[in-house]
Amino acid sequence: MPLTKPNQQPRRDPKEAEALLKWSGVDLMQAAVRLSEVGQEDEAKELMILALSYQAMEDKLAGYADEVRVGRINRSKPE
Structure with a gap:
């Protein structure tokens, strides 16, 4: 059964936020790897924790x- 017009946006919004979180998490992981390579493991660890929290929220939104x-x-229309 296809989604009704009023229900398309509530599906689209979480999907868009999910994609944004996914790519932001990828960017954070890449930054964490670079920090780790130059000896800033504490900062890299913080970014990894943040990236993992993005992934958890991405899963919820999905x-x-x-x-x-x-x-x-x-x-639905308000009563």
């Missing part, structure tokens, strides 16, 4: 988008 897709979450 779950919300899937719930919208299957109709468990939907936008």
Whole structure:
């Protein structure tokens, strides 16, 4: 069953945020590797922790988008 127009945006928003978090996490991991290579392991570790938290939120947002897709979450008119 296709999504209704009011429910397309609630699915699209988490998917866009998920993609943004994914690529930001990739960038943070690359920066962490560079920091580690120059001997700044403490700073690298902090970036890795942040990147992992991005990944956890990315997974949550993917779950919300899937719930919208299957109709468990939907936008209806206020009563």
